[in-house]
Amino acid sequence: MAATMIATDRTRWFNADTGVLDRRIFSDRDVYQQELQRIFARAWNFMCHESQLPQSGSFFMNYIGEDQVIVVRDRAGAINVLLNSCSHRGNSVCRAEQGRTNSFLCAYHGWNYDLDGRLVAIPGQEAFYRNDVDKAKWGLGKAAQVASYRGFVFATLDPTAPPLEDYLGWVGRLGIDMLASNGELEVVDGIQKNRLKCNWKLAVDNLYDWYHVKISHGSALRIGYAPEEAMAPMSQMVILGEYGHGIGGPGITQAELDEYAARMQSGGGEPKWYDMMAARRLDPRVQKMLGPVGTRSFGHPNIFPNLWITQFNQVCLRVPRGPFETELWWFTLVPKELPEDQRRLAIYMANHTFGPAGLLEQDDGENWSHSTRGAKGAVTQRLPLNYAMGRGHDRVEADPSGQSRIETVVNEHGQRWTYQSWQEWMQADSWQELMAHHSPVPSGVV
């Protein structure tokens, strides 16, 4: 019975065969409430990088959906993800967004929690409670599972979620490896945070969008902040991963990579548009880490649901703050051993490209907020959206390494895969059902 319902609902919001999307998913309050339950409370969510928690008691505040969580290193060195809500009246036990503490003391009545969430002290335990309270039962709520991959800390609130590495799959791991191949990373102090009036999914689907660059970011290209050939090249590669992960954007050929290597050996020659990309993939250790296809990809990975990894040194979390608001949180990660001048350049690029004052990103927010507004109009919201670019014209190519991919021009494969996967997450009642019924990664014509 359940299986039949899922089969007939396959085109409820998104029709993967036609690429047509029902835009009410950007404005419907019930859809949003379901997302909090079925996507955020179920998925592995990015919390922070281990370098942000250098000592016991170091903490960083984050969200899983709209559940506020404290990510904190305890006295044994383990990382805990605690729900920020006292067991007595539900007040928050931490109000700073980062810092260091010995314990979490509730400002309401003084219930005090250890760094691992255990309730350790209650004022009036003897005088008022007459010792009739079992502290062991009243600790803070905790994430069901916490794990790191290459220093990137994730948590899930669902005890039945598969292990992090299985969840990420080779595509999610490759996405993180692309940053990790830069060296041993540490977060540069300062997480940029700003709030947009858009649905979170519109911010996510833009990371695969290499169609908007010349238009939305036309001014940055025209002043030469970024070269147009490298920012929106014709040659694109898309890699699709289980559960909705993906990588989409520029890809170069093995011939171009070899040409670059030969040119560098012979001492220079005419620069090409892909030089900046190829330069980062010459090291055999990097090539081994990323594999033959990953080495040629300079696309944007998304760890489903909402972690964008850029091709240089940043990740951006799209934090849902209601159906019509999203916060963008930018984390900047540079290798610890980077020489001072290169470190300065990496931070300069991060500061001037993205973030609310970034020369590129300034022009993005209103696009997404107006798309969100368009999904609210009583009649406008009935009009379907076209996500059909390139559909049926490309092929997933296998590789002996197992790294299958699509090599093509600018396209919307990544967006279609995101909404198809999103729909499957939304229609599954549990991890068990999602695992049993989610689509396999496409093969053949897409």
Added chain:
Amino acid sequence: MMSAFESLDLQQRMLLTFEAQEFLYREAALLDERRLDEWLALCTDDIHYWMPIRRTTNVKDLDSEFTKPGAMAYFDDDKRTLGMRVQRLAVGRAWAEDPPSRTRHTVSNVRVVSADANEILVALNFHLYRTRLESEEDSWIGRREDLLRRENGALKLARRHIFLDQTVILSQNMSNLF
């Protein structure tokens, strides 16, 4: 060596304060009137224009409330990158400012902190109000430290450090200059 404001006599203090205010009001008007080339010309070649990231911290962690120079920031600009921001608005497809925002720069509580023959260090409060399109509204309030320097007899802006009161920026972008 700059002298602390308090060590100057009343008349010197009045003259310096008036001179600084006059400069600040004039350059605020240039920003509101979108005469950005003229505004840029008021910046020295070695200007540092910087807005660190502010965090909500507990009292005992207040030394890390703002990011330090060299770390991440919302603005960390020199004359060249400020020039790029100005130029960007002139070349078309700068959508965050097309249609343009309507801004009002207000500066108040202007205090000369110290001064010498060449430079005046000023502390002030600011309110940048922005409205755009049909009903978008943004309000940025904070404190600034501006260093004004005399070049060829006229004051120029040699440093602007902007300390915003918001931690999460409640705006879709910061496409305007402070």
